[in-house]
Amino acid sequence: MAVMLGASGCGPGQQGEVPAAPSEPPEDSGPFTKDRVRTDLDTSAADAGAPPTDPDWAEMAANAPAGSKRACWVEYRGYGTDADPIELSQYEAAADELRERGWQQAKADDATPGQARSLLKKRGWTLVAEFRDTRGVGQLNLMAFEDACVKRYGGGASANPGAGPLG
Template identity: 30%
Template sequence: MGGKTAVRVTTAAAVAAALTVLAAGCGTTAATGDRAAGRQQDPGAATAPASPAPAPSPTAFDRNAAQTDLDRSVAAAGLSVAAGKRRETAAPSGQPLSAKDAVVARMVKCSVTWQSLGGGKSEAAGTGAGDERAKYDAVVTELGRRGWQVDHPAREEPLDEERGEGAAVHQVLEKRGWTLRAGYYDMSGIRMLSFQGFEDACESRFSEDELALLERQGEG
Protein backbone atom coordinates (compact mmCIF):
# COMPACT_ATOMS: atom_id res chain seq x y z
CA MET A 1 0.00 0.00 0.00
CA GLY A 2 3.02 2.22 0.25
CA GLY A 3 3.51 4.23 3.45
CA LYS A 4 1.35 5.79 6.10
CA THR A 5 0.31 8.89 4.14
CA ALA A 6 -3.41 9.49 4.42
CA VAL A 7 -5.19 9.05 1.10
CA ARG A 8 -7.67 11.66 0.02
CA VAL A 9 -10.91 9.99 -0.91
CA THR A 10 -12.45 11.34 -4.07
CA THR A 11 -16.22 11.13 -4.13
CA ALA A 12 -17.29 9.22 -7.22
CA ALA A 13 -19.67 11.08 -9.49
CA ALA A 14 -23.23 9.74 -9.26
CA VAL A 15 -24.48 7.98 -12.39
CA ALA A 16 -27.36 9.99 -13.82
CA ALA A 17 -30.34 8.07 -15.19
CA ALA A 18 -31.21 8.88 -18.79
CA LEU A 19 -34.76 10.23 -19.16
CA THR A 20 -36.57 9.57 -22.43
CA VAL A 21 -39.10 12.24 -23.36
CA LEU A 22 -41.99 10.96 -25.45
CA ALA A 23 -43.81 13.59 -27.46
CA ALA A 24 -47.56 13.24 -27.81
CA GLY A 25 -48.68 12.86 -31.42
CA CYS A 26 -51.14 15.71 -31.67
CA GLY A 27 -51.46 19.40 -32.53
CA THR A 28 -51.44 19.45 -36.33
CA THR A 29 -54.97 18.18 -37.03
CA ALA A 30 -57.88 20.64 -36.85
CA ALA A 31 -60.94 19.83 -34.78
CA THR A 32 -63.89 18.14 -36.52
CA GLY A 33 -66.15 21.14 -35.90
CA ASP A 34 -63.63 23.44 -37.55
CA ARG A 35 -63.49 21.24 -40.64
CA ALA A 36 -67.29 21.39 -40.93
CA ALA A 37 -67.13 25.15 -40.75
CA GLY A 38 -64.54 25.21 -43.51
CA ARG A 39 -61.85 26.62 -41.24
CA GLN A 40 -58.23 25.72 -41.80
CA GLN A 41 -55.41 25.71 -39.32
CA ASP A 42 -53.33 28.85 -39.41
CA PRO A 43 -50.06 27.82 -41.15
CA GLY A 44 -48.24 30.47 -39.14
CA ALA A 45 -49.31 29.05 -35.78
CA ALA A 46 -46.41 28.43 -33.41
CA THR A 47 -45.22 24.84 -33.13
CA ALA A 48 -43.67 23.55 -29.91
CA PRO A 49 -39.94 22.91 -30.38
CA ALA A 50 -38.79 19.31 -30.33
CA SER A 51 -37.33 18.14 -27.04
CA PRO A 52 -33.54 17.86 -27.19
CA ALA A 53 -32.07 14.37 -27.07
CA PRO A 54 -30.78 13.43 -23.61
CA ALA A 55 -27.01 13.77 -23.22
CA PRO A 56 -25.22 10.42 -23.28
CA SER A 57 -24.04 9.15 -19.91
CA PRO A 58 -20.25 9.25 -19.46
CA THR A 59 -18.46 5.96 -19.87
CA ALA A 60 -17.83 4.39 -16.47
CA PHE A 61 -14.19 4.29 -15.38
CA ASP A 62 -14.01 0.92 -13.68
CA ARG A 63 -11.33 -1.58 -12.76
CA ASN A 64 -11.03 -2.85 -16.33
CA ALA A 65 -10.50 0.68 -17.65
CA ALA A 66 -7.91 1.48 -14.99
CA GLN A 67 -6.02 -1.77 -15.64
CA THR A 68 -6.08 -1.09 -19.38
CA ASP A 69 -4.51 2.34 -18.80
CA LEU A 70 -1.80 0.78 -16.68
CA ASP A 71 -1.10 -2.15 -19.02
CA ARG A 72 -0.83 0.07 -22.09
CA SER A 73 1.41 2.53 -20.27
CA VAL A 74 3.71 -0.31 -19.20
CA ALA A 75 3.82 -1.64 -22.75
CA ALA A 76 4.52 1.84 -24.17
CA ALA A 77 7.59 2.01 -21.91
CA GLY A 78 8.94 -1.19 -23.48
CA LEU A 79 8.15 -3.44 -20.52
CA SER A 80 6.43 -6.81 -20.42
CA VAL A 81 2.89 -6.50 -19.11
CA ALA A 82 2.76 -10.21 -18.23
CA ALA A 83 5.99 -10.04 -16.17
CA GLY A 84 4.43 -7.74 -13.61
CA LYS A 85 0.94 -9.22 -13.35
CA ARG A 86 -0.38 -10.06 -9.90
CA ARG A 87 -0.10 -13.70 -8.91
CA GLU A 88 -3.34 -14.69 -7.26
CA THR A 89 -3.02 -16.67 -4.04
CA ALA A 90 -5.41 -19.54 -3.49
CA ALA A 91 -5.82 -21.54 -0.33
CA PRO A 92 -5.27 -25.32 -0.49
CA SER A 93 -8.40 -27.24 -1.30
CA GLY A 94 -10.71 -27.38 1.67
CA GLN A 95 -8.70 -24.86 3.67
CA PRO A 96 -9.94 -21.36 4.57
CA LEU A 97 -8.04 -18.30 3.40
CA SER A 98 -5.65 -16.69 5.85
CA ALA A 99 -6.63 -13.31 7.30
CA LYS A 100 -4.24 -11.55 4.92
CA ASP A 101 -5.38 -13.47 1.82
CA ALA A 102 -9.03 -12.78 2.68
CA VAL A 103 -8.31 -9.04 2.68
CA VAL A 104 -6.37 -9.38 -0.57
CA ALA A 105 -9.28 -11.20 -2.20
CA ARG A 106 -11.60 -8.31 -1.34
CA MET A 107 -9.16 -5.65 -2.48
CA VAL A 108 -8.43 -7.31 -5.82
CA LYS A 109 -11.97 -6.42 -6.88
CA CYS A 110 -11.23 -2.68 -6.70
CA SER A 111 -7.51 -2.47 -7.44
CA VAL A 112 -5.04 -2.71 -10.30
CA THR A 113 -1.35 -3.46 -10.15
CA TRP A 114 1.88 -4.00 -12.04
CA GLN A 115 5.02 -4.78 -10.08
CA SER A 116 8.30 -6.37 -11.04
CA LEU A 117 11.88 -6.80 -9.89
CA GLY A 118 14.32 -5.45 -12.43
CA GLY A 119 11.49 -3.85 -14.34
CA GLY A 120 10.55 -7.10 -16.05
CA LYS A 121 11.81 -8.35 -19.37
CA SER A 122 12.06 -5.71 -22.02
CA GLU A 123 9.92 -6.15 -25.10
CA ALA A 124 12.00 -3.68 -27.07
CA ALA A 125 14.91 -5.22 -28.94
CA GLY A 126 18.29 -3.80 -27.99
CA THR A 127 17.15 -2.30 -24.69
CA GLY A 128 19.85 -2.87 -22.08
CA ALA A 129 19.46 -3.60 -18.38
CA GLY A 130 19.92 -0.94 -15.76
CA ASP A 131 17.58 1.65 -17.22
CA GLU A 132 14.59 0.85 -15.02
CA ARG A 133 14.39 4.40 -13.70
CA ALA A 134 13.97 5.71 -17.24
CA LYS A 135 11.29 3.09 -17.82
CA TYR A 136 9.54 4.11 -14.62
CA ASP A 137 9.49 7.73 -15.82
CA ALA A 138 8.18 6.58 -19.21
CA VAL A 139 5.26 4.71 -17.60
CA VAL A 140 4.33 7.78 -15.52
CA THR A 141 4.53 10.00 -18.61
CA GLU A 142 2.25 7.69 -20.57
CA LEU A 143 -0.24 7.56 -17.70
CA GLY A 144 -0.31 11.36 -17.83
CA ARG A 145 -1.18 11.20 -21.52
CA ARG A 146 -4.08 8.96 -20.59
CA GLY A 147 -5.56 11.49 -18.20
CA TRP A 148 -3.93 10.56 -14.89
CA GLN A 149 -3.19 13.76 -12.99
CA VAL A 150 -0.20 14.09 -10.66
CA ASP A 151 -1.55 14.62 -7.14
CA HIS A 152 1.81 14.41 -5.35
CA PRO A 153 4.93 15.28 -7.38
CA ALA A 154 7.74 12.75 -7.43
CA ARG A 155 9.92 12.74 -4.34
CA GLU A 156 13.20 10.87 -4.03
CA GLU A 157 14.80 9.67 -0.83
CA PRO A 158 17.35 7.05 0.26
CA LEU A 159 16.00 3.65 1.21
CA ASP A 160 18.49 3.43 4.07
CA GLU A 161 18.42 6.89 5.61
CA GLU A 162 21.11 6.12 8.19
CA ARG A 163 23.65 5.00 5.60
CA GLY A 164 22.29 7.12 2.78
CA GLU A 165 22.15 4.08 0.52
CA GLY A 166 19.68 3.08 -2.12
CA ALA A 167 16.99 5.21 -3.69
CA ALA A 168 13.23 5.33 -3.56
CA VAL A 169 10.99 7.44 -5.77
CA HIS A 170 7.32 7.87 -4.91
CA GLN A 171 4.56 9.52 -6.90
CA VAL A 172 0.77 9.68 -6.64
CA LEU A 173 -1.58 10.08 -9.62
CA GLU A 174 -5.37 10.35 -9.77
CA LYS A 175 -8.08 9.81 -12.36
CA ARG A 176 -11.86 9.72 -12.03
CA GLY A 177 -12.10 8.39 -8.49
CA TRP A 178 -8.96 6.25 -8.62
CA THR A 179 -5.61 6.83 -6.89
CA LEU A 180 -2.45 5.24 -8.28
CA ARG A 181 0.79 5.04 -6.30
CA ALA A 182 3.89 4.73 -8.45
CA GLY A 183 7.22 3.70 -6.98
CA TYR A 184 10.79 2.98 -8.08
CA TYR A 185 13.23 1.32 -5.67
CA ASP A 186 16.94 0.63 -6.07
CA MET A 187 18.96 -1.08 -3.36
CA SER A 188 22.31 -2.77 -3.90
CA GLY A 189 21.60 -3.22 -7.59
CA ILE A 190 18.17 -4.74 -6.99
CA ARG A 191 15.60 -2.57 -8.70
CA MET A 192 11.83 -2.75 -8.45
CA LEU A 193 9.06 -0.90 -10.24
CA SER A 194 5.66 -0.79 -8.57
CA PHE A 195 2.34 0.66 -9.75
CA GLN A 196 -0.71 0.06 -7.57
CA GLY A 197 -4.05 1.72 -8.11
CA PHE A 198 -7.16 1.67 -5.93
CA GLU A 199 -10.71 2.86 -6.35
CA ASP A 200 -11.07 5.52 -3.64
CA ALA A 201 -14.62 4.65 -2.61
CA CYS A 202 -13.72 0.98 -2.25
CA GLU A 203 -10.44 1.50 -0.42
CA SER A 204 -12.16 3.61 2.22
CA ARG A 205 -14.08 0.51 3.33
CA PHE A 206 -10.91 -1.13 4.66
CA SER A 207 -9.88 -0.57 8.25
CA GLU A 208 -6.42 0.61 9.31
CA ASP A 209 -5.75 -2.85 10.74
CA GLU A 210 -6.60 -4.49 7.42
CA LEU A 211 -4.37 -2.10 5.50
CA ALA A 212 -1.54 -2.69 7.96
CA LEU A 213 -1.99 -6.44 7.52
CA LEU A 214 -1.27 -6.09 3.81
CA GLU A 215 2.03 -4.35 4.55
CA ARG A 216 3.36 -7.23 6.61
CA GLN A 217 5.40 -9.32 4.22
CA GLY A 218 5.77 -13.03 4.62
CA GLU A 219 2.69 -13.58 6.76
CA GLY A 220 0.09 -16.10 5.72
Protein backbone atom coordinates (compact mmCIF):
# COMPACT_ATOMS: atom_id res chain seq x y z
CA MET A 1 0.00 0.00 0.00
CA ALA A 2 1.37 3.36 -1.01
CA VAL A 3 0.60 6.50 0.95
CA MET A 4 0.92 9.90 -0.66
CA LEU A 5 1.84 12.68 1.63
CA GLY A 6 1.27 16.23 0.62
CA ALA A 7 2.94 19.19 2.18
CA SER A 8 1.24 22.41 2.85
CA GLY A 9 2.23 25.21 5.08
CA CYS A 10 1.80 28.82 5.92
CA GLY A 11 5.34 30.12 5.66
CA PRO A 12 7.26 31.85 2.87
CA GLY A 13 8.93 29.83 0.19
CA GLN A 14 5.98 27.59 -0.51
CA GLN A 15 5.77 26.19 -3.94
CA GLY A 16 3.84 28.52 -6.22
CA GLU A 17 4.10 31.50 -3.89
CA VAL A 18 5.12 34.72 -5.55
CA PRO A 19 7.02 37.05 -3.25
CA ALA A 20 5.49 40.50 -2.96
CA ALA A 21 7.38 43.21 -4.80
CA PRO A 22 8.85 45.80 -2.47
CA SER A 23 6.57 48.80 -2.41
CA GLU A 24 7.87 52.08 -3.74
CA PRO A 25 8.20 54.81 -1.13
CA PRO A 26 5.90 57.77 -1.72
CA GLU A 27 7.49 60.28 -4.09
CA ASP A 28 7.60 62.93 -1.38
CA SER A 29 9.17 60.83 1.38
CA GLY A 30 12.65 60.99 2.87
CA PRO A 31 14.64 64.08 3.75
CA PHE A 32 13.54 67.29 2.06
CA THR A 33 16.95 68.66 1.12
CA LYS A 34 18.13 71.77 -0.68
CA ASP A 35 18.66 69.64 -3.79
CA ARG A 36 15.03 68.50 -3.73
CA VAL A 37 13.87 72.08 -3.20
CA ARG A 38 16.09 73.21 -6.10
CA THR A 39 14.48 70.53 -8.28
CA ASP A 40 10.98 71.73 -7.29
CA LEU A 41 11.86 75.34 -8.16
CA ASP A 42 13.67 74.65 -11.43
CA THR A 43 11.17 72.12 -12.78
CA SER A 44 8.17 74.25 -11.81
CA ALA A 45 9.66 77.25 -13.61
CA ALA A 46 10.59 75.15 -16.67
CA ASP A 47 7.14 73.51 -16.78
CA ALA A 48 5.63 77.02 -16.74
CA GLY A 49 7.71 77.98 -19.77
CA ALA A 50 10.09 80.30 -17.90
CA PRO A 51 13.78 80.48 -18.82
CA PRO A 52 16.49 78.73 -16.78
CA THR A 53 17.57 80.47 -13.60
CA ASP A 54 19.92 83.40 -14.06
CA PRO A 55 23.49 82.01 -13.92
CA ASP A 56 24.77 84.85 -11.71
CA TRP A 57 22.09 84.09 -9.10
CA ALA A 58 22.78 80.37 -9.34
CA GLU A 59 26.50 80.96 -8.78
CA MET A 60 25.86 83.25 -5.82
CA ALA A 61 23.70 80.58 -4.18
CA ALA A 62 26.21 77.81 -4.90
CA ASN A 63 29.00 79.86 -3.33
CA ALA A 64 27.16 80.81 -0.12
CA PRO A 65 29.47 80.15 2.83
CA ALA A 66 28.47 77.07 4.84
CA GLY A 67 26.94 78.09 8.15
CA SER A 68 25.75 81.47 6.84
CA LYS A 69 22.17 82.65 6.65
CA ARG A 70 22.54 82.80 2.85
CA ALA A 71 23.21 79.04 2.87
CA CYS A 72 19.67 78.54 4.28
CA TRP A 73 17.87 79.20 1.05
CA VAL A 74 17.51 78.20 -2.57
CA GLU A 75 16.46 80.60 -5.28
CA TYR A 76 15.28 80.56 -8.87
CA ARG A 77 15.38 83.89 -10.65
CA GLY A 78 14.33 84.15 -14.27
CA TYR A 79 14.30 87.28 -16.41
CA GLY A 80 12.21 87.82 -19.50
CA THR A 81 13.59 89.49 -22.61
CA ASP A 82 12.02 91.65 -25.31
CA ALA A 83 11.89 88.57 -27.53
CA ASP A 84 10.67 86.21 -24.80
CA PRO A 85 8.97 88.06 -21.92
CA ILE A 86 7.81 86.39 -18.72
CA GLU A 87 4.08 86.86 -18.32
CA LEU A 88 1.82 86.79 -15.27
CA SER A 89 0.37 83.53 -16.63
CA GLN A 90 3.81 81.88 -16.28
CA TYR A 91 4.00 82.95 -12.63
CA GLU A 92 0.53 81.47 -12.09
CA ALA A 93 1.55 78.25 -13.87
CA ALA A 94 4.75 77.99 -11.78
CA ALA A 95 2.75 78.49 -8.54
CA ASP A 96 0.29 75.81 -9.69
CA GLU A 97 3.19 73.44 -10.46
CA LEU A 98 4.60 74.01 -6.98
CA ARG A 99 1.22 73.22 -5.43
CA GLU A 100 1.12 69.99 -7.45
CA ARG A 101 4.51 69.15 -5.92
CA GLY A 102 3.04 69.45 -2.41
CA TRP A 103 3.70 73.11 -1.57
CA GLN A 104 0.73 74.40 0.46
CA GLN A 105 -0.70 77.90 0.31
CA ALA A 106 0.31 79.65 3.56
CA LYS A 107 -1.15 83.06 2.83
CA ALA A 108 -3.64 84.42 0.31
CA ASP A 109 -2.04 85.59 -2.90
CA ASP A 110 -1.11 89.25 -3.00
CA ALA A 111 -1.48 91.03 -6.33
CA THR A 112 -1.17 94.62 -7.50
CA PRO A 113 -0.83 95.88 -11.06
CA GLY A 114 2.44 94.52 -12.41
CA GLN A 115 3.15 92.33 -9.36
CA ALA A 116 1.93 89.13 -7.78
CA ARG A 117 3.14 87.13 -4.79
CA SER A 118 2.34 83.78 -3.14
CA LEU A 119 3.59 82.39 0.15
CA LEU A 120 3.81 78.57 0.23
CA LYS A 121 5.07 76.02 2.77
CA LYS A 122 6.30 72.45 2.57
CA ARG A 123 7.99 70.23 5.15
CA GLY A 124 9.83 72.93 7.12
CA TRP A 125 10.47 75.24 4.18
CA THR A 126 8.82 78.55 3.24
CA LEU A 127 8.67 79.68 -0.37
CA VAL A 128 7.93 83.11 -1.79
CA ALA A 129 6.83 83.02 -5.44
CA GLU A 130 6.86 86.45 -7.04
CA PHE A 131 6.19 88.02 -10.44
CA ARG A 132 7.24 91.53 -11.36
CA ASP A 133 6.52 93.18 -14.67
CA THR A 134 9.81 95.01 -15.03
CA ARG A 135 10.16 97.11 -18.17
CA GLY A 136 7.51 94.98 -19.87
CA VAL A 137 9.69 91.85 -19.97
CA GLY A 138 8.81 90.30 -16.59
CA GLN A 139 10.75 88.62 -13.83
CA LEU A 140 9.91 85.40 -11.95
CA ASN A 141 11.42 84.79 -8.51
CA LEU A 142 11.01 81.60 -6.50
CA MET A 143 12.85 81.82 -3.17
CA ALA A 144 12.61 79.00 -0.63
CA PHE A 145 14.26 78.99 2.76
CA GLU A 146 14.55 76.36 5.44
CA ASP A 147 12.72 77.71 8.47
CA ALA A 148 14.88 76.08 11.18
CA CYS A 149 18.11 77.17 9.48
CA VAL A 150 17.01 80.78 9.21
CA LYS A 151 15.92 80.79 12.87
CA ARG A 152 19.40 79.58 13.88
CA TYR A 153 20.84 82.70 12.28
CA GLY A 154 18.42 85.11 13.92
CA GLY A 155 15.95 85.71 11.11
CA GLY A 156 12.77 84.54 9.55
CA ALA A 157 10.14 85.68 7.17
CA SER A 158 9.19 89.21 8.01
CA ALA A 159 5.73 90.67 7.79
CA ASN A 160 6.70 91.37 4.16
CA PRO A 161 6.97 87.88 2.60
CA GLY A 162 8.95 89.30 -0.33
CA ALA A 163 11.74 90.09 2.10
CA GLY A 164 12.09 86.39 2.82
CA PRO A 165 14.76 85.38 5.28
CA LEU A 166 16.49 88.72 5.04
CA GLY A 167 13.73 90.33 7.10
